Amino acid sequence: MAKKLRTRNHKVVLARSRGGDAGITFILVIFGIFMFLPMYYVVIQSLKPLDELWMFPPRFYVAKPTFNNFKDLFTLMSGSLVPFSRYIFNTVFTSVAGVIGNLFFSSLAAYAFAKIKFPGGKSMFKLVRTSLMFHKTVTAVTCFILMSALQIIDTYWAIIIPAWGSTLGLYLMKQFMETNVTDAVLESSRLDGASELKTFWVIAMPMVKPGWLTLIVYSFQDLWNAGASIYIHSEQLKSLNYAIQQITAGGIKRAGASAAATVIMMLVPISVFIITQSNIIETMGSSGMKD
Amino acid sequence: MSQKTATKKAVARKDMTKWQWTWKEMKRNKVAYLMILPYMLVFTCFTVLPVVLSIFISFTDFNMLQMPNIVWLDNYIRLFLDDDIFITACKNTLIFAAIVGPVSYFMSLIIAWFINELPPKLRAIVTLIFYAPSISGQVYLVWQTLFSSDAYGWANAWMMKLGVINKEIAFFEDADWVMPLCIVVALWTSLGTSFLAFIAGLQGIDKAQFEAGAVDGIKNRWQEFWFITLPNMKPQLMFGAVMAITNSFGFGGVVTALCGFPSVDYAAHTIVHHLDDYGGQRFEIGYSSTIAVVLFAVMIGSNMLVKKVLSKVGS
Numbered sequence: 391m392a393k394k395l396r397t398r399n400h401k402v403v404l405a406r407s408r409g410g411d412a413g414i415t416f417i418l419v420i421f422g423i424f425m426f427l428p429m430y431y432v433v434i435q436s437l438k439p440l441d442e443l444w445m446f447p448p449r450f451y452v453a454k455p456t457f458n459n460f461k462d463l464f465t466l467m468s469g470s471l472v473p474f475s476r477y478i479f480n481t482v483f484t485s486v487a488g489v490i491g492n493l494f495f496s497s498l499a500a501y502a503f504a505k506i507k508f509p510g511g512k513s514m515f516k517l518v519r520t521s522l523m524f525h526k527t528v529t530a531v532t533c534f535i536l537m538s539a540l541q542i543i544d545t546y547w548a549i550i551i552p553a554w555g556s557t558l559g560l561y562l563m564k565q566f567m568e569t570n571v572t573d574a575v576l577e578s579s580r581l582d583g584a585s586e587l588k589t590f591w592v593i594a595m596p597m598v599k600p601g602w603l604t605l606i607v608y609s610f611q612d613l614w615n616a617g618a619s620i621y622i623h624s625e626q627l628k629s630l631n632y633a634i635q636q637i638t639a640g641g642i643k644r645a646g647a648s649a650a651a652t653v654i655m656m657l658v659p660i661s662v663f664i665i666t667q668s669n670i671i672e673t674m675g676s677s678g679m680k681d
Numbered sequence: 682m683s684q685k686t687a688t689k690k691a692v693a694r695k696d697m698t699k700w701q702w703t704w705k706e707m708k709r710n711k712v713a714y715l716m717i718l719p720y721m722l723v724f725t726c727f728t729v730l731p732v733v734l735s736i737f738i739s740f741t742d743f744n745m746l747q748m749p750n751i752v753w754l755d756n757y758i759r760l761f762l763d764d765d766i767f768i769t770a771c772k773n774t775l776i777f778a779a780i781v782g783p784v785s786y787f788m789s790l791i792i793a794w795f796i797n798e799l800p801p802k803l804r805a806i807v808t809l810i811f812y813a814p815s816i817s818g819q820v821y822l823v824w825q826t827l828f829s830s831d832a833y834g835w836a837n838a839w840m841m842k843l844g845v846i847n848k849e850i851a852f853f854e855d856a857d858w859v860m861p862l863c864i865v866v867a868l869w870t871s872l873g874t875s876f877l878a879f880i881a882g883l884q885g886i887d888k889a890q891f892e893a894g895a896v897d898g899i900k901n902r903w904q905e906f907w908f909i910t911l912p913n914m915k916p917q918l919m920f921g922a923v924m925a926i927t928n929s930f931g932f933g934g935v936v937t938a939l940c941g942f943p944s945v946d947y948a949a950h951t952i953v954h955h956l957d958d959y960g961g962q963r964f965e966i967g968y969s970s971t972i973a974v975v976l977f978a979v980m981i982g983s984n985m986l987v988k989k990v991l992s993k994v995g996s
Contacts, residue, residue, distance in 0.1 A: 404891055404892075404895050404899075404902075404905070406901075406902060407901060407902075410901065410902055414795045417791075417795065418792070418795050418796065418807070421788070421792060421811070422807065422810055422811070424869070425810055425811050425813075425814060425869065425872070426810050428814070428820070428821075428823045428824065428827065428869065429813055429814060429817070429820065429823075431823055431826070431827065431835075432820060432823045435823075435826065443833075444833055445833075446832055446833065446838055447835070447838035447839055447841075447842050448833055448834070448835050448838055495719045495720040495723065496720060498716045498717070498719065498720065499716060499717040499719075499720035499721065501716060502712075502713040502714075502716035502717045503717065506710055506712075506713040506716075507710070508706065508707065508710035508713040508714065509703050509706050509707050509710075510707075511713065511717075514717070514721065517729070518724060520981070521724075521728050521729075522923050522924070522927065523923055523926070523927055523980060523981050523984040523985075524732075524927060524930075524977055524980040524981060525927050525928070525930050525931030525953075525980065526728075526931075527931055527933060527934075527953050527956070527957075528732075528735075528956070528973045528976050528977050528980070529727075529728065529731035529732060529735065529973070530956075530957075530960070530961075531735075531956070531960035531961065531966060531969055531970070531973065532730075532731035532732075532734045532735045532738070532970065532973070533727055533731050535734070535745075535966070536726065536727070536730060536731060536734070540726075551723060551726075551727070552723070552727045554719075554720070554723045555720060555723030555724040555726070555727050555728060557724070557728065558874070560720060560724075585712070586712040586713070586716070587712065587716075590716070611816050614818070615816075615818035615819075617819070617934075620961060631818060631819065634819075635819065645826070648822075649823075649826075652817075652818075652819060652820055652822065652823070655817075655818050655819060655820075656813075656817035656818060656820050659816045659817060659818065660809070660813055660816065660817060663809065663812065663813075663816060664809060667805055667808065667809070668805075670877060671808075671877060671880055671881045671884065672881070673881075674874075674877045674878045674880070674881035674882075674917075675881040675882070675884065675885045677878045677881065677916075677917060677920050678878070678882065678914070678915070678916020678917045678918075678919065678920050679916050679919040679920045679923070679988075680916050680919075
């Protein structure tokens with residue numbers, strides 16, 4: 391017996407077999423468990439009291455949940471050599487400065503690439519797009535040499551400035567502007583005598599809010615999750631993620647605190663994604679490569 | 682492209698040459714150059730220049746201390762003929778990328794397709810469950826807890842309880858286990874940007890096409906997928922492939938975090954690690970640049986290849 395899925399106008403029905411539905415649900419559940427269980431396990435670990443952490447065999451639930459691991463984590467934090475607030479400041483500062491610069495510079499460039507025809511524009515964008523094809527670990531060493539030449543090694547700039555030139559952000563923004571900002575609107579603004587910069591700022595930018603959010607989220611995730619960097623030596627300039635890794639690398643007696651730290655670190659990007667999900671998906675709608 | 686359009690218009694205008702016209706266009710659009718300037722400056726500095734510089738340095742014996750000498754192809758010869766660990770790294774990288782790239786790609790596509798017909802609220806939750814591991818930073822280290830070397834690790838505990846083994850396995854220190862486990866963890870974190878792009882691509886397909894397909898005799902969802910869905914989301918398929926391939930070569934950090942560096946018997950030693958070894962630790966910049974150039978070529982090459990294959994989908 392085939393179940394029929396009605397479409398909008400109720401005239402045509404799409405074929406959907408029960409067996410297919412069951413199979414799809416089954417596969418989704420299996421994959422869902424594979425994806426979800428480790429995440430869930432971290433949360434459970436972080437809530438376990440000491441005796442439950444060292445139970446054989448380990449359990450996927452917690453009998454007497456406690457926040458002691460989080461308390462331990464904060465005790466460990468307050469004992470660190472550099473005040474912990476400094477690490478938090480480092481990550482927040484580099485994240486904010488990196489994200490703002492990235493949003494502003496990428497949007498400017500994306501607008502020019504998407505909406506103005508100028509000699510060399512297409513080939514330059516092609517170059518940017520090609521750089522999506524290699525991972526940035528390839529250039530880490532030469533970047534180091536260049537940064538030493540620019541004398542920004544071991545400063546916040548070594549983290550912030552490269553973030554301004556992120557390729558994915560520009561690519562997504564340009565594609566999104568191309569499909570969502572109509573030329574007619576821009577043309578009428580230009581005819582009214584507005585400058586190109588004003589048209590960009592007043593007309594185009596408000597039309598691509600999902601694009602901004604996506605750019606912000608992507609750029610923020612990168613910077614927030616940044617661990618130890620080869621460009622930073624000074625302890626007081628290192629990132630929060632690095633500091634937490636140091637604390638939790640203290641072996642098995644810190645297993646609880648380590649789980650608590652992981653939970654705190656992952657809550658931020660996950661909450662950001664929950665808030666912005668629909669906008670990001672909207673932006674991705676225009677992410678395709680035509681050739 | 683712009684050159685071509687310029688030529689076309691120049692033909693229409695007899696009063697000036699192609700170059701004069703281009704120059705005029707450039708002057709007329711100078712605000713556009715101004716707008717891309719800040720971005721392009723950073724992009725050139727930290728993306729283009731490093732690649733170009735790597736290629737140059739790969740022909741020298743630069744080591745950060747002495748004046749570099751030009752050694753032409755010596756580094757390349759040493760890399761391919763005289764460096765056994767590099768050959769191991771190549772093999773591992775190819776195995777890793779050949780499994781993680783395609784599997785994560787198809788997993789993203791199939792799961793995105795499966796959840797496409799769920800009601801919006803439920804779809805948002807399911808999307809989050811699948812996407813969360815890729816954005817949660819260090820959370821993949823939980824696999825170390827699950828597969829830890831003592832009896833408190835979940836895998837050891839259950840296998841011992843069920844009598845499969847009677848002594849703990851040190852998973853991340855065992856040459857037989859390192860690679861498969863790293864692949865599983867990499868796959869676990871791989872439902873990222875391409876996954877979201879596929880979800881968006883599926884949402885964007887005009888429903889009328891499916892109705893027309895049903896009228897034209899599409900019998901089941903598989904036919905619908907093949908004949909209507911896939912051809913319609915070709916641009917997303919292309920973009921997703923690029924993201925999946927690029928990421929499949931860049932999992933070095935995950936591997937190092939899980940099994941340390943170097944991994945036992947170089948069992949999970951990839952080209953990225955080899956690069957890091959010579960560039961970041963031994964400061965043989967010339968040699969490490971050679972490795973970087975080879976890796977760069979492999980990444981771009983496999984992307985080009987897959988793009989060519991994908992452009993045939995549905996045609």
